[in-house]
Amino acid sequence: MAVVSHGMAVREQVHPSRRRALTGFLFFAPFLLVFVAAIVAPLLYAMGLSLFRRRLIGGTTFVGLDNYLRAATDPQFLAGLGRVGLFLVVQVPVMLLLALFVALAIDSKRVWWPKLFRLGVFVPYAVPAVVGTLMWGFMYGAQFGLIGQVARAFGMDPPDLLGSTLMLPSLANIVTWQFVGYNMLILYAALRAIPQDLYDAAEVDGAGELRKVWSVKLPALRPALLLAAIFSVIGSFQLFTEPKVMTDLAPAVIGTSYTPNIYAYELAFNGQLVDYAAALSVLLGLVTIVVAYVVQLTIARRERIL
Amino acid sequence: MLLGLLAYFLLPLAWLVINSTKSTAGLFQSFGLWFASDFHLFENVRETLTYQGGIYGRWFLNTVLYAVAGAGGAALLAALGGYGVAKFDFPGRRLLLAGVLGAVMVPATALAIPTYLLLSTVGLVDTPFAVIIPSLASPFGLYLMWIYAAAAVPDELLEAARIDGASELRIFWSVAMRLLAPGFVTVLLFQLVHVWNNYFLPLIVLNNPAWYPLTVGLKQWNEQAYGGGGGSVAVLNLVITGSLLAIIPLIAVFLVLQRYWQSGLAMGGVKQ
Numbered sequence: 201m202a203v204v205s206h207g208m209a210v211r212e213q214v215h216p217s218r219r220r221a222l223t224g225f226l227f228f229a230p231f232l233l234v235f236v237a238a239i240v241a242p243l244l245y246a247m248g249l250s251l252f253r254r255r256l257i258g259g260t261t262f263v264g265l266d267n268y269l270r271a272a273t274d275p276q277f278l279a280g281l282g283r284v285g286l287f288l289v290v291q292v293p294v295m296l297l298l299a300l301f302v303a304l305a306i307d308s309k310r311v312w313w314p315k316l317f318r319l320g321v322f323v324p325y326a327v328p329a330v331v332g333t334l335m336w337g338f339m340y341g342a343q344f345g346l347i348g349q350v351a352r353a354f355g356m357d358p359p360d361l362l363g364s365t366l367m368l369p370s371l372a373n374i375v376t377w378q379f380v381g382y383n384m385l386i387l388y389a390a391l392r393a394i395p396q397d398l399y400d401a402a403e404v405d406g407a408g409e410l411r412k413v414w415s416v417k418l419p420a421l422r423p424a425l426l427l428a429a430i431f432s433v434i435g436s437f438q439l440f441t442e443p444k445v446m447t448d449l450a451p452a453v454i455g456t457s458y459t460p461n462i463y464a465y466e467l468a469f470n471g472q473l474v475d476y477a478a479a480l481s482v483l484l485g486l487v488t489i490v491v492a493y494v495v496q497l498t499i500a501r502r503e504r505i506l
Numbered sequence: 507m508l509l510g511l512l513a514y515f516l517l518p519l520a521w522l523v524i525n526s527t528k529s530t531a532g533l534f535q536s537f538g539l540w541f542a543s544d545f546h547l548f549e550n551v552r553e554t555l556t557y558q559g560g561i562y563g564r565w566f567l568n569t570v571l572y573a574v575a576g577a578g579g580a581a582l583l584a585a586l587g588g589y590g591v592a593k594f595d596f597p598g599r600r601l602l603l604a605g606v607l608g609a610v611m612v613p614a615t616a617l618a619i620p621t622y623l624l625l626s627t628v629g630l631v632d633t634p635f636a637v638i639i640p641s642l643a644s645p646f647g648l649y650l651m652w653i654y655a656a657a658a659v660p661d662e663l664l665e666a667a668r669i670d671g672a673s674e675l676r677i678f679w680s681v682a683m684r685l686l687a688p689g690f691v692t693v694l695l696f697q698l699v700h701v702w703n704n705y706f707l708p709l710i711v712l713n714n715p716a717w718y719p720l721t722v723g724l725k726q727w728n729e730q731a732y733g734g735g736g737g738s739v740a741v742l743n744l745v746i747t748g749s750l751l752a753i754i755p756l757i758a759v760f761l762v763l764q765r766y767w768q769s770g771l772a773m774g775g776v777k778q
Contacts, residue, residue, distance in 0.1 A: 220596075222596070227586050231586065231587030231643075231648055232587070239612060239617060242620035305508060321512065322760075323519065324515055324518075326756040326757050327519075327753050328720070328721050329705060329721075330721040330724055330725050335518040335749065345538070377518070434611065434613045469710070474619075474623060485613055489611050
């Protein structure tokens with residue numbers, strides 16, 4: 201027995217780091233395989249495809265950056281991009297402030313049944329976007345919509361929530377409803393991780409509740425807030441499911457280029473312009489990364505000011 | 507204020523439960539937040555499950571298959587990979603990590619159309635693999651498991667197991683996985699939600715309704731209810747009841763496993 205373990209120890213000593221390295225890589229390899237297949241390969245394929253143009257007559261030709269130049273001046277793409285940009289600027293702050301408020305409220309322990317409250321706020325996250333949009337769509341609707349019924353009961357004209365003016369706020373409401381709970385959970389987890397001595401120190405300095413929020417909780421929340429903000433930015437640019445489901449209720453308002461993703465989808469599957477759609481996907485990904493990076497820089501700079 | 511907020515989050519769900527008890531006629535005639543004179547829930551469920559030859563049940567099983575295979579696989583790969591990155595040093599490790607973390611930024615839906623094109627060149631479109639394979643890669647899951655493994659699995663414990671002569675795979679299964687369980691459940695749950703609720707990818711890669719998940723199927727019924735003119739409004743009650751049935755499993759899973767995912771998430775929050 202002693203001989204065996206001694207022998208193993210010697211073998212370990214021959215190439216301990218190499219063996220260890222190989223083992224580590226083997227643990228990582230299965231993930232790497234699907235990562236390359238599901239993320240890297242499609243990305244590279246889209247980039248390659250976006251440099252060509254396929255025609256029924258004349259076959260496939262290399263066109264360089266033509267597809268990108270075309271996208272940069274495509275009014276439908278730009279209008280969609282502007283729409284999700286506006287959506288982002290309004291919806292993301294509202295959603296994150298609500299999430300922050302709820303997380304702080306639960307953490308302050310002044311809420312009745314905090315567990316129940318937390319679950320209630322979180323539940324919409326477990327509802328598929330398709331179902332969430334269907335439900336809100338029914339409630340918005342003119343015929344048997346709840347909001348219309350309430351408005352009529354008070355003798356008011358029901359607002360046209362599915363019309364072109366209010367469609368974007370109506371969609372923003374659905375997304376907010378779905379994701380406040382998720383963001384709240386990220387923020388709440390970060391709040392729970394604040395060490396007690398920070399509070400004790402603040403109390404010694406005579407800090408009240410509000411002062412504690414401002415000087416202890418908010419600074420500690422910044423990394424989590426950054427994470428939530430970046431995920432929200434990515435989500436906004438990718439807006440697809442909610443407007444796509446709304447198309448059934450308001451086909452004239454949504455149309456075929458309401459958001460960049462809807463536009464790319466329509467081009468690829470109804471317009472047979474696969475390579476142009478690939479260019480739009482790549483471009484949208486780039487815009488998303490740039491904006492996410494700007495958000496990161498802005499929040500990081502705030503950190504120094506506060 | 508807080509109660510009002512809670513009401514806002516629960517209102518649509520209350521609406522869904524109440525209105526799944528109404529016939530189509532009742533939907534139009536009664537107030538949205540109260541029951542109609544006839545209680546139609548059981549007929550609605552029966553109709554939902556038998557409409558178009560019982561295809562709803564098929565969609566339900568497809569969704570379960572995609573969610574279990576996709577999320578279970580993703581969580582397992584993330585746990586293996588996160589453990590490997592956190593507890594071993596190998597050449598190129600930092601570069602690989604940077605690549606994976608960069609991919610957290612790559613929006614999943616930007617990949618949907620290229621993924622479809624790629625899958626069609628290898629002949630996997632319109633098969634369950636077209637939905638499952640893309641669901642297996644979760645960069646954020648790997649990130650979470652990496653953080654979690656670094657914090658929750660002590661090196662001394664691994665060394666002790668090695669001295670006892672246990673193989674590396676066995677150490678992972680019987681020592682590390684036990685400590686990684688809350689993180690694993692967290693990744694599993696969030697990927698489960700992602701796959702169960704996904705719409706864009708299955709919409710693109712599946713044409714055959716027999717392979718649809720619930721989201722794509724329900725959207726198709728909704729299209730039928732609104733698009734096909736007056737007569738087909740008859741399926742509205744099925745869209746509502748089908749929606750209710752589609753959200754029950756995930757909510758149940760979250761309720762049952764809440765102790766795990768809440769501690770797992772707290773762990774992710776510590777080291778962000």
